[in-house]
Amino acid sequence: MIYLDNNATTKPFPEVVKIITRFMTSRFWNASSAYGQADGLDGTVESAKAAIRMLSGVGSEDEVVFTSGATESNVWAITEGARRAAGDGWVLSSQIEHPSVRETLEHFQEQRLPVLWVRITREGVLDLDELKELVDPNLRFVSLMLAHNETGVIQPLSEAAAIIRECSPECLIHTDATQALGKMPISFSDDLNEVDLVSFSGHKFHGPKGIGGLIIRNGVLIEPLIRGGGQQNDLRSGTINTPAIAGIGAAANRCCELFQKRHHEAVRAIRDHFEAHISSVFPGALILGKQSPRLPNTSFFGIPWNDADDLVLALVAKGIAVSKGSSCSAQSIEPSRTAAQMGYSYEEASSLIRFSASCETTFEEVNLLVEELQDLCGQNRNCGKI
Numbered sequence: 001m002i003y004l005d006n007n008a009t010t011k012p013f014p015e016v017v018k019i020i021t022r023f024m025t026s027r028f029w030n031a032s033s034a035y036g037q038a039d040g041l042d043g044t045v046e047s048a049k050a051a052i053r054m055l056s057g058v059g060s061e062d063e064v065v066f067t068s069g070a071t072e073s074n075v076w077a078i079t080e081g082a083r084r085a086a087g088d089g090w091v092l093s094s095q096i097e098h099p100s101v102r103e104t105l106e107h108f109q110e111q112r113l114p115v116l117w118v119r120i121t122r123e124g125v126l127d128l129d130e131l132k133e134l135v136d137p138n139l140r141f142v143s144l145m146l147a148h149n150e151t152g153v154i155q156p157l158s159e160a161a162a163i164i165r166e167c168s169p170e171c172l173i174h175t176d177a178t179q180a181l182g183k184m185p186i187s188f189s190d191d192l193n194e195v196d197l198v199s200f201s202g203h204k205f206h207g208p209k210g211i212g213g214l215i216i217r218n219g220v221l222i223e224p225l226i227r228g229g230g231q232q233n234d235l236r237s238g239t240i241n242t243p244a245i246a247g248i249g250a251a252a253n254r255c256c257e258l259f260q261k262r263h264h265e266a267v268r269a270i271r272d273h274f275e276a277h278i279s280s281v282f283p284g285a286l287i288l289g290k291q292s293p294r295l296p297n298t299s300f301f302g303i304p305w306n307d308a309d310d311l312v313l314a315l316v317a318k319g320i321a322v323s324k325g326s327s328c329s330a331q332s333i334e335p336s337r338t339a340a341q342m343g344y345s346y347e348e349a350s351s352l353i354r355f356s357a358s359c360e361t362t363f364e365e366v367n368l369l370v371e372e373l374q375d376l377c378g379q380n381r382n383c384g385k386i
């Protein structure tokens with residue numbers, strides 16, 4: 001299988017598999033037990049937190065709490081936001097958030113929480129002019145993603161945070177950084193310092209599935225979502241998932257090494273090669289958000305008059321894995337909501353395919369994808385005059 005769907009999930013690094021296996025076979029103790037502590041499991045958790053801090057560029061005073069993944073982290077952050085907005089407050093998000101954010105906010109909206117959704121532009125970027133018009137001192141919580149799962153567009157989060165802080169200094173600012181962490185170098189200590197809560201997920205950066213977390217910036221106090229045995233300083237109860245935590249720590253360390261070697265620039269070169277190639281073979285090809293800052297690995301493209309569902313299935317039959325868009329809605333027959341929000345027509349949105357590379361993707365694999373697309377769409381070539 002040529003795997004080009006790394007925004008859906010990634011292949012765990014070999015060191016991740018190795019360390020998980022070790023923790024599941026010989027170090028399976030409960031981390032809260034006397035012998036677990038004697039075996040240094042607390043240290044394992046602390047090392048994994050340190051690796052996450054390094055990957056996200058936060059300081060040692062910022063808390064990392066492990067959860068079952070970004071879905072849980074998003075629900076947790078939003079639940080806190082809804083609590084803070086109760087009474088006379090309101091919350092704000094964007095039109096293109098992941099379903100775990102959108103549907104959770106809609107759930108609270110049904111319970112009378114006022115929520116406003118900021119537009120995005122044709123280039124897939126948050127409309128900062130609209131944001132400026134909307135914010136007021138009663139804004140208590142904001143959830144805006146850092147990088148989009150389909151388009152890869154990196155949102156102007158630090159500009160947005162500055163606008164929000166100016167008008168509502170106490171507003172809790174959350175970002176879903178699930179697609180950004182491990183795919184691009186980030187520093188929440190520099191330009192993103194105003195962000196209070198950060199969601200992330202291990203399986204998006206070559207770690208295990210079912211583990212992620214919420215970074216809680218120094219001085220920010222939030223209520224737990226999951227109560228029980230009081231693990232993780234009472235912030236997230238449940239027996240500590242030491243194998244997965246050791247695994248996510250190993251993945252974060254490896255990603256930091258790859259960033260030091262500027263590996264993401266090699267990934268960008270492969271993505272750019274793919275887009276140049278596809279545009280020359282299909283002059284009418286759509287590439288969403290191309291003029292915006294984007295994740296280096298992602299291309300959301302369409303070959304007009306060719307249905308994405310048919311192409312994705314035909315490519316699977318040839319051993320190439322790409323997807324129609326968000327993996328969460330890949331089974332749905334509806335085309336990408338994000339494309340519609342960006343102003344693309346139903347027909348255009350129906351042609352969109354998401355290509356997402358990783359540090360393992362090669363030029364040969366990308367060339368093969370273009371060749372297969374040429375074979376599959378050859379008869380329609382050049383007819384995409386949109």
Ligand code: PMP
Nearest residue numbers: 069070071098149178179201212
């Ligand atoms: N947010 C974004 C932007 C995502 O892409 C995903 C995964 N598709 C999630 C949240 C959910 O992550 P998890 O699988 O860890 O629950």
